[in-house]
Amino acid sequence: xxxxxxxxxxxxxxxxxxxxxxxxxxxxxxxxxxxxxxxxxxxxxxxxxxxxxxxxxxxxxxxxxxxxxxxxxxxxxxxxxxxxxxxxxxxxxxxxxxxxxxxxxxxxxxxxxxxxxxxxxxxxxxxxxxxxxxxxxxxxxxxxxxxxxxxxxxxxxxxxxxxxxxxxxxxxxxxxxxxxxxxxxxxxxxxxxxxxxxxxxxxxxxxxxxxxxxxxxxxxxxxxxxxxxxxxxxxxxxxxxxxxxxxxxxxxxxxxxxxxxxxxxxxxxxxxxxxxxxxxxxxxxxxxxxxxxxxxxxxxxxxxxxxxxxxxxxxxxxxxxxxxxxxxxxxxxxxxxxxxxxxxxxxxxxxxxxxxxxxxxxxxxxxxxxxxxxxxxxxxxxxxxxxxxxxxxxxxxxxxxxxxxxxxxxxxxxxxxxxxxxxxxxxxxxxxxxxxxxxxxxxxxxxxxxxxxxxxxxxxxxxxxxxxxxxxxxxxxxxxxxxxxxxxxxxxxxxxxxxxxxxxxxxxxxxx
Amino acid sequence: xxxxxxxxxxxxxxxxxxxxxxxxxxxxxxxxxxxxxxxxxxxxxxxxxxxxxxxxxxxxxxxxxxxxxxxxxxxxxxxxxxxxxxxxxxxxxxxxxxxxxxxxxxxxxxxxxxxxxxxxxxxxxxxxxxxxxxxxxxxxxxxxxxxxxxxxxxxxxxxxxxxxxxxxxxxxxxxxxxxxxxxxxxxxxxxxxxxxxxxxxxxxxxxxxxxxxxxxxxxxxxxxxxxxxxxxxxxxxxxxxxxxxxxxxxxxxxxxxxxxxxxxxxxxxxxxxxxxxxxxxxxxxxxxxxxxxxxxxxxxxxxxxxxxxxxxxxxxxxxxxxxxxxxxxxxxxxxxxxxxxxxxxxxxxxxxxxxxxxxxxxxxxxxxxxxxxxxxxxxxxxxxxxxx
Numbered sequence: 001x002x003x004x005x006x007x008x009x010x011x012x013x014x015x016x017x018x019x020x021x022x023x024x025x026x027x028x029x030x031x032x033x034x035x036x037x038x039x040x041x042x043x044x045x046x047x048x049x050x051x052x053x054x055x056x057x058x059x060x061x062x063x064x065x066x067x068x069x070x071x072x073x074x075x076x077x078x079x080x081x082x083x084x085x086x087x088x089x090x091x092x093x094x095x096x097x098x099x100x101x102x103x104x105x106x107x108x109x110x111x112x113x114x115x116x117x118x119x120x121x122x123x124x125x126x127x128x129x130x131x132x133x134x135x136x137x138x139x140x141x142x143x144x145x146x147x148x149x150x151x152x153x154x155x156x157x158x159x160x161x162x163x164x165x166x167x168x169x170x171x172x173x174x175x176x177x178x179x180x181x182x183x184x185x186x187x188x189x190x191x192x193x194x195x196x197x198x199x200x201x202x203x204x205x206x207x208x209x210x211x212x213x214x215x216x217x218x219x220x221x222x223x224x225x226x227x228x229x230x231x232x233x234x235x236x237x238x239x240x241x242x243x244x245x246x247x248x249x250x251x252x253x254x255x256x257x258x259x260x261x262x263x264x265x266x267x268x269x270x271x272x273x274x275x276x277x278x279x280x281x282x283x284x285x286x287x288x289x290x291x292x293x294x295x296x297x298x299x300x301x302x303x304x305x306x307x308x309x310x311x312x313x314x315x316x317x318x319x320x321x322x323x324x325x326x327x328x329x330x331x332x333x334x335x336x337x338x339x340x341x342x343x344x345x346x347x348x349x350x351x352x353x354x355x356x357x358x359x360x361x362x363x364x365x366x367x368x369x370x371x372x373x374x375x376x377x378x379x380x381x382x383x384x385x386x387x388x389x390x391x392x393x394x395x396x397x398x399x400x401x402x403x404x405x406x407x408x409x410x411x412x413x414x415x416x417x418x419x420x421x422x423x424x425x426x427x428x429x430x431x432x433x434x435x436x437x438x439x440x441x442x443x444x445x446x447x448x449x450x451x452x453x454x455x456x457x458x459x460x461x462x463x464x465x466x467x468x469x470x471x472x473x474x475x476x477x478x479x480x481x482x483x484x485x486x487x488x489x490x491x492x493x494x495x496x497x498x499x500x501x502x503x504x505x506x507x508x509x510x511x512x
Numbered sequence: 513x514x515x516x517x518x519x520x521x522x523x524x525x526x527x528x529x530x531x532x533x534x535x536x537x538x539x540x541x542x543x544x545x546x547x548x549x550x551x552x553x554x555x556x557x558x559x560x561x562x563x564x565x566x567x568x569x570x571x572x573x574x575x576x577x578x579x580x581x582x583x584x585x586x587x588x589x590x591x592x593x594x595x596x597x598x599x600x601x602x603x604x605x606x607x608x609x610x611x612x613x614x615x616x617x618x619x620x621x622x623x624x625x626x627x628x629x630x631x632x633x634x635x636x637x638x639x640x641x642x643x644x645x646x647x648x649x650x651x652x653x654x655x656x657x658x659x660x661x662x663x664x665x666x667x668x669x670x671x672x673x674x675x676x677x678x679x680x681x682x683x684x685x686x687x688x689x690x691x692x693x694x695x696x697x698x699x700x701x702x703x704x705x706x707x708x709x710x711x712x713x714x715x716x717x718x719x720x721x722x723x724x725x726x727x728x729x730x731x732x733x734x735x736x737x738x739x740x741x742x743x744x745x746x747x748x749x750x751x752x753x754x755x756x757x758x759x760x761x762x763x764x765x766x767x768x769x770x771x772x773x774x775x776x777x778x779x780x781x782x783x784x785x786x787x788x789x790x791x792x793x794x795x796x797x798x799x800x801x802x803x804x805x806x807x808x809x810x811x812x813x814x815x816x817x818x819x820x821x822x823x824x825x826x827x828x829x830x831x832x833x834x835x836x837x838x839x840x841x842x843x844x845x846x847x848x849x850x851x852x853x854x855x856x857x858x859x860x861x862x863x864x865x866x867x868x869x870x871x872x873x874x875x876x877x878x879x880x881x882x883x884x885x886x887x888x889x890x891x892x893x894x895x896x897x898x899x900x
Binding site (some may be wrong): 328339346350357 | 737738739740742745746749750752753754755756757758759873
């Protein structure tokens with residue numbers, strides 16, 4: 001007997017100039033299953049979902065729903081067919097209530113007036129049915145990220161969507177919230193909803209999915225039953241080789257204090273509150289200190305204050321006993337701070353520049369690259385770029401002259417890592433250095449960071465990924481609402497304990 | 513490293529040129545259609561007159577003379593185009609070039625007629641006036657986050673009426689025009705260095721023409737080859753990254769508009785210190801020179817060297833428009849035709865993008881086919897081998 005699938009994407013091919021983003025990909029989603037879509041960055045997951053959502057038209061291939069061929073020309077068609085999506089970055093209006101956000105776009109109206117009461121009833125009923133526990137009258141700006149995500153889920157349910165796409169939903173959640181989300185997903189599937197779960201986190205896929213389809217470099221690798229597979233097999237399928245999960249490193253030998261932060265307070269751009277409140281810590285030579293926490297708890301501003309992108313409101317920063325509180329960004333960089341920024345496309349790279357121009361972004365003004373009269377020494381830049389490309393294995397279409405924009409996320413990040421590490425810093429500030437990267441690239445970047453530490457540099461790592469927080473650093477500082485609420489030894493703590501501190505449920509107990 | 517061989521069509525410069533030519537053709541076609549609607553009998557004559565410009569004169573000396581006149585007006589246009597281009601490369605849209613041009617005109621004419629300054633002082637003052645106006649936009653942009661387009665447009669009007677006010681003091685008593693520079697202070701006229709002779713004694717041909725070309729080359733060098741240009745481009749493409757790596761992005765923005773303003777201001781000096789035109793103190797619209805610069809810079813593929821040719825072309829058809837038979841068409845027709853073509857010039861980037869994606873797609877298909885053929889071949893071979 002032939003099984004009918006809720007959604008079938010058959011032989012989808014989507015080309016972009018210079019690249020085949022989806023090469024003959026087939027994805028079949030059964031009704032009531034949680035189907036994971038696994039692949040590294042640039043593997044074509046987003047393109048495939050955009051095709052399903054009507055944002056792109058594929059050159060070849062067909063989409064079938066319940067056995068019937070459908071044509072999805074735009075997101076409205078997708079909505080009409082019952083396809084909903086929780087985007088990685090929520091699409092919510094902060095100053096609206098949860099209810100307002102949910103009915104947005106499908107407002108129930110009578111004679112041009114909103115009929116909210118009915119909608120409210122439906123939302124409350126749905127919220128109870130699936131155990132979402134969302135207050136429909138709360139303002140979105142006041143609720144937690146986890147609640148915002150549930151609002152997004154409710155949005156899909158309110159529209160009676162049967163196909164739910166979750167795009168990297170756990171990136172912004174605490175371990176506790178991740179657990180709850182998985183429970184919600186299971187409930188949804190049990191009620192007959194079909195879920196597509198896009199992720200590159202193998203643990204989560206193993207925990208919640210029924211089946212998993214793997215993409216690699218735009219090609220379809222295969223679909224496996226989760227019950228019959230292992231983390232290792234999945235990662236092998238995703239990367240195409242075996243991957244080492246453990247970070248191997250020598251025992252820590254901290255040297256002198258490189259970075260000393262005293263009572264740092266940084267204003268917030270988003271709200272009246274201070275983003276960083278009276279934070280003090282130090283980083284020594286030869287150790288990796290990790291600032292852990294949920295996104296948006298002041299880590300970004302802490303780093304901005306440290307690197308000079310934002311001024312401090314009060315407090316002091318000492319780099320090797322020199323006060324750099326009011327020093328310019330350029331000077332701090334020259335004094336030995338390297339910064340792998342959180343957002344590689346916003347801060348880290350000039351995407352319209354070539355790779356070589358990006359590789360000298362922090363040192364183009366040095367005499368070896370700028371000659372007398374302010375002319376760039378193009379030959380030296382090319383040589384230096386080639387040297388970095390080779391040493392750090394940065395892959396690109398045309399070598400040093402490749403446009404940075406056309407490179408994959410992993411190689412963009414490698415270029416930044418190469419540039420920042422080759423500056424030979426005293427202090428390496430690495431903010432989410434592996435965000436959005438595949439396991440192969442993560443492994444590589446972790447090795448580079450550990451190598452810096454072993455070379456006697458001080459490393460400050462800011463991370464949201466718990467795997468990374470547990471495996472890379474020598475010391476963990478947990479940040480919550482702008483304060484450091486706890487210090488831990490990664491060998492003596494566990495994810496659950498960290499999660500409680502990250503969520504603000506516990507605080508204060510110094511462990512170090 | 514081995515340099516990869518790429519097809520000529522994939523070369524960005526070649527693409528720009530093709531796209532520009534395509535735009536020109538479409539513009540002419542559209543202009544022709546409009547002419548057909550108005551008066552079909554003279555349409556072909558009119559459009560070919562626009563294209564011919566000075567070639568309509570049968571005698572060579574006359575043609576040369578008016579070729580010179582076209583060049584005289586090309587120089588200021590080129591400067592305005594460079595002003596816009598310089599800012600555009602830094603991510604700013606300097607629509608204020610029109611006002612900076614006006615400020616330059618006001619400054620150089622006033623210095624020439626009221627203060628009897630020599631030409632080089634007038635030229636510098638024009639640059640300073642344009643730069644000052646640019647600086648104002650730049651300061652507003654970097655410290656108050658005022659969009660440079662908004663402040664630019666408003667400053668255009670302020671500059672226009674200020675210039676009118678100022679130059680009313682040096683106008684001819686009986687007309688709204690400023691005094692003729694050649695009669696009042698010939699030392700303020702740009703030197704010709706004998707170039708006028710090449711163009712049948714066209715007295716308006718001055719060093720402005722070669723100077724503007726030199727400035728175009730200088731802009732190309734500064735943007736592409738120097739540390740300063742690297743910083744400006746980095747700021748333009750991504751000001752967050754520029755800030756991240758310690759560049760002073762506020763200073764870069766102000767400096768860019770200062771330089772852009774100076775370029776436009778000098779453009780005005782090239783116009784009015786050649787003596788070709790007098791300023792009309794009652795004019796109530798900003799001279800089109802600055803706005804046409806936008807078209808010239810896009811038609812030139814955002815490349816300083818390409819812009820030299822684009823500026824010439826736009827001036828060529830604008831001048832050519834003046835020769836259209838006024839008995840068949842109303843006098844505005846020349847402006848209409850040239851503005852149609854100029855309008856189409858804005859599509860260069862669009863065509864370039866379109867061409868690029870077509871080429872890439874075609875190549876992909878080709879390589880795909882080759883691959884298929886290759887696998888088929890090898891399959892056939894192994895089969896053959898098996899049989900043997």
